Amino acid sequence: MAFDGLFIHSLINNIKHTLIGSRLSKIYQPFDQDLILTFRKNRKNLQVLISVNAQYPRFYITEQTIVNPDKAPTFVMVLRKYLEGSVLQDIQQVGVDRIVNFYFSNRNELGDQIQLVLSIELMGRHSNVILYDKKSNRIIDLLKRINPEENRVRLLLPKAKYELPPLIPGINGFKITKDEFKSMTRTTTVQSFVQKVSGLDRDDRNELTGYLEDDFSYTSFKTFISQFDKKGAFILKSSDNKRKIFPYLPYHLDLTKESVKSDLNQALDEFYLYQSNRDWVKQRSSQVERVIKNEQKKLTKKITKLQTQLDLAENSEGYRIRGEILNANLKQVHSGMTKISLPNYYENNRPIEIKLDAALSPVRNAQKYFTRYKKLRNSIKHVKEQVKISRQTLEYFDSVQTAINNADPQDVDQIIDELTAQGYIKRQQKQKKVKKITEHNLNRFRLSSGKTVFVGKNNYQNDWLTFKKANKHDIWFHVKNMPGSHVILQDNQPSDRDIAETAEIAAYYSKAKDSAHVQVDYVEDKRVKKPNGAKPGFVIYTGQNSIEVTPKKDNIQHKKL
The missing domain is CATH 1.10.287 (Helix Hairpins)
Incomplete structure (x- = not known):
């Protein structure tokens, strides 16, 4: 399901008490369409990710490590001026629509108390983040400034009066009474009634239709709506293997249950981890x-x-x-x-x-x-x-x-530094110094036997892993005759199962990750050499054995630490 109104209702219930009363300590914009607000409460930092990505606009508390850019955009500078040090008083949803308001209390330059609202509008390509003064109702600034010619419905520029976008009137399922339900459904069909309920995407609408076709009653309707007050989450897959997340378990949709999570916010963070990483890497590596x-x-x-x-x-x-x-x-x-x-x-x-x-x-x-x-x-x-x-x-x-295809956002700087050193990218006068490679930069996996596997994510990491980190008797893996990561199994007497599992990891972190039959070479690390003058990541080796594997994403992700 999408980030619809009812899903947002569930999420706010899940994170509201965690965030309210916290102090906003840091604000930055790692990418064009994403903001990170760091709140401080009970001596702990809480990072809220806000994304106005047109395909999947969203917000939630994230544990992802996201690099703070060197230069802050104008909007971030404005947010820092008005919101840093402020206290989050409340989080409210506008009805059951995709608009969420964060209410802050702060003091201006004169020491007077002011009330500010950070409005998050999660509406596809029209998504935006708007800061306005609650008392004057005037916009201070916004992430996407829209020219009047592009939007004649309302003015989205600093100093303009803040107005809600046009909202389609409908039934608020959390507020409708039994008498109102009976009055509305007396002379209407299930489909007509469901179309009038606000905050539903297509999946929720189909699920509610299934509930009411089984029993067109107020009790059945409230049973469905009450599921959005629960805290858990369900990850399901469609017939075409598309993953979806719900705050309830649907019974009327053609979906297969993948996993159950006790915390909706944590489930969201994990659910969007891969896709957000791909987007951030794509932006940073353009x-x-x-x-x-x-x-x-x-x-x-x-x-x-x-x-x-x-x-x-x-x-x-x-x-x-x-x-x-x-x-x-x-x-x-x-x-x-x-x-x-x-x-x-x-x-x-x-x-x-x-x-x-x-x-x-x-x-x-x-x-x-x-x-x-x-x-x-x-x-x-x-x-x-x-x-x-x-x-x-x-x-x-x-x-x-x-x-790049296997990188996390923080790895891209090393790839840029590598190409700069090779002379393919012009060196900037004030180029950011790339951090020294450590074990924490690598992907790490735990095999069924409990043994550890390390995977380099770029050529610099590959060289460091093979020639600095690995012991000479560790087993080195690499996909045969194809670009891929250097993979080290920290063991000198691996079992056949250890070799097969590690080879599958090496195949997955290569150009052949989507292939059914992948040849992977493996050899003691001491047999891997780097020719003089060779480019980063390039090695030669002798005395290797080979194994054929089929990489499966679920198997590999399950082993990742």
Whole structure:
């Protein structure tokens, strides 16, 4: 289900008492459409994530580690000016609509008490975060400033009067009385009544319809509505494996139960973890992906051109043959000729047509063919080396793209630093210093046997894991002949099951993660070497064994620490 009005009602009930009375200590905007508000209460920090992402606008308390950007946008500076140090007095939903108001109390520069409202409107592409003064009802600032030409319904600019967006009137299921229900349903159908109930998305609407078709009564209706006052959460999957989260267990929808959580907010944080990470990585790595795409395009063209040149060089015998035939028939060649047909004694004297330069003598024409032949033959070694280097560089960028696909937001800075060091990204004068790699940067897994597996998420981490972190007798894993993470199993006598489980992890953190049959090499870490001058992440190894596995996301995520 989506973040509809009834879901928001459940979430507010879940987090309200945790947040009310806390002091807002920090505000930052890690990405264009996301805000982090850090509240302090009972000597603990509580991070509230607010996202106005058009596909899944949302808010909840998060435990994710999100990097604070160096430079704060204008809206964040305004929020810090007015809200930092303020006390959260209340959290209220507007009816059962997708609008949530955070009420703050603070003091202005003169020391006077002021009441401020941070309004979160979770309405698809129209989602916004608006700060306004409760007394004057004037907007102080907002995350998305909208020109009057783009929205003529209401003015969304600083100093304008705050007005609610147009709301569709409907039935508030939490407030309707038994008499009102009877009056409304006396002459109407189940479908017509359900359409009038506010705060429902399609899934909730279908579920409520199922309840009322079984028993079109006030008791049945309140049974459905009362489920949104509970604290738990249910994660379910549709027939096409799409995951959905509900504050209740639906019985009338074609869904399969995946898991049950006792806390709705924690379930939300876990539910959106993967998708939000992908979005944040995509935003932060946009520059890197442009560089990768451009370099891959240039390298592909270069390899095609070099391959054509190599094919020409390897098939250059024709130039030598033409030179020899000309030398053997110099008396038949006259100055001013542009071509001549002579018997080819390499092919039973069949005629061969030879082009000539009219400005050159017969001998010079023959020498020209020999020179061309020698030049092409001498170029073969150089061109092959260039093809090899170009293909290795193309594989390197493939590995960087794979690293981005597996990265967390905080890993992108290391990838940018790597490409900067390689000269593919221009170094900034005030470039942020990348933190030293530690064990905490890596992905960590616990196998069924209890043994630990470490996974590098980019080329810098791969090198550090393989050559600094790993013991020489640990077992090193890597997908065969394909970009992927370096994976270390901390054990020198692994069982067959340990090897299979670790190989599955290595396959998942590679370009072949969606393949059914993936070959994974494994060998003692001491057999892995890095050639002099090799790019980050590139290694060679000998004496390896191989195993074929099929990576399954659920198996792997279950082992992640």
